[in-house]
Amino acid sequence: MNTKDKFLGRSMEKTYSFYSPFYDLIFGKTLQPGRELAFSYLDKRPYQRILDIGVGTGLTFNLYPDQSYIVGIDISAKMIQQAKKRAAILSNGHQISLYVMDACNLEFEDEFFDAVISPYVITTAKDPLKLCQEMYRVCKKGGQIIIVNHSKSPRGLCSKFEDWLSPLFARVGFVTNLDVMGLLASTEIHVEKVITCNTFNLHKVFVGVRK
Ligand SMILES: C[S@@+](CC[C@H](N)C(=O)[O-])C[C@H]1O[C@@H](n2cnc3c(N)ncnc32)[C@H](O)[C@@H]1O
Numbered sequence: 001m002n003t004k005d006k007f008l009g010r011s012m013e014k015t016y017s018f019y020s021p022f023y024d025l026i027f028g029k030t031l032q033p034g035r036e037l038a039f040s041y042l043d044k045r046p047y048q049r050i051l052d053i054g055v056g057t058g059l060t061f062n063l064y065p066d067q068s069y070i071v072g073i074d075i076s077a078k079m080i081q082q083a084k085k086r087a088a089i090l091s092n093g094h095q096i097s098l099y100v101m102d103a104c105n106l107e108f109e110d111e112f113f114d115a116v117i118s119p120y121v122i123t124t125a126k127d128p129l130k131l132c133q134e135m136y137r138v139c140k141k142g143g144q145i146i147i148v149n150h151s152k153s154p155r156g157l158c159s160k161f162e163d164w165l166s167p168l169f170a171r172v173g174f175v176t177n178l179d180v181m182g183l184l185a186s187t188e189i190h191v192e193k194v195i196t197c198n199t200f201n202l203h204k205v206f207v208g209v210r211k
Pocket residue numbers: 012013016017027035053054055056057058059060073074075076079101102103104118119120121124125126
C-alpha cells in the first residue's frame with residue numbers, strides 16, 4: 001500500500017466519523033435517487049442475505065425487499081452507531097446486523113451472501129480493486145453485485161478536471177478520478193447494466209453479477 005492509500009484509509013475513517021451526526025443532511029436527499037435506482041435492480045425475493053458495504057448511517061434500510069437479512073459494515077464506528085439508531089426504529093421484518101469492518105478485508109466466508117450492494121463507497125476506499133475482489137468473493141455464484149458511484153469521465157476536459165480536483169476532494173471524503181467502469185472490467189464481476197443517475201447524471205449504477 002503506498003502513502004496515498006494509507007492516507008486515504010486513515011483519513012476516510014476520520015472524515016466519515018466527523019460527518020456522522022450531520023451526514024444525512026448533506027448526503028441524504030441529494031444522493032437518494034441513485035440509492036433508489038440501484039435498489040430497483042435488486043432481486044425482490046424475500047429472505048435474501050444481503051451485504052451493504054459502507055452502510056453509513058443506514059439510509060438504504062427502507063429500500064430492501066421485505067424480510068431481508070441485512071448485514072451492514074462500515075470502517076467508521078460512528079457511522080455504525082448512527083445506523084444502529086436507524087435500525088432500531090425500522091420495520092419491514094428485516095433482520096439487521098451491523099459491524100465495524102474494512103471493506104477491503106471482509107471477515108466473511110466465500111459465497112456467503114445472495115447479493116452485495118455498495119452505494120457511494122468505492123471512491124472512498126483505500127484500495128478499490130481489493131474492495132471489488134472482496135465483493136466478488138463473498139457473493140454467491142449467480143448473485144448480484146451492485147455499485148452506485150461517480151466514475152471518471154473517459155476522456156476530454158472533464159477527465160482532466162477530475163484528475164485535478166481529486167486530491168482536494170480526497171480531503172472531504174472521496175476521489176473524483178476513479179474509473180469505476182475500467183476497474184470493474186479488470187475484475188471477475190460481470191457488469192450487465194450501467195445506468196446514469198442523480199443531478200447532471202453525475203453518478204452511475206453498475207449492476208453486476210458473479211457468474
Ligand atoms: C459516502 S459514504 C456512503 C454511505 C452510504 N452507503 C450511503 O449511501 O449514504 C461512504 C461510506 O463508506 C465508508 N467507508 C470508507 N472506506 C471504507 C472501507 N474501507 N471499509 C468500509 N467502509 C468504508 C465510510 O465510512 C462512509 O460511511
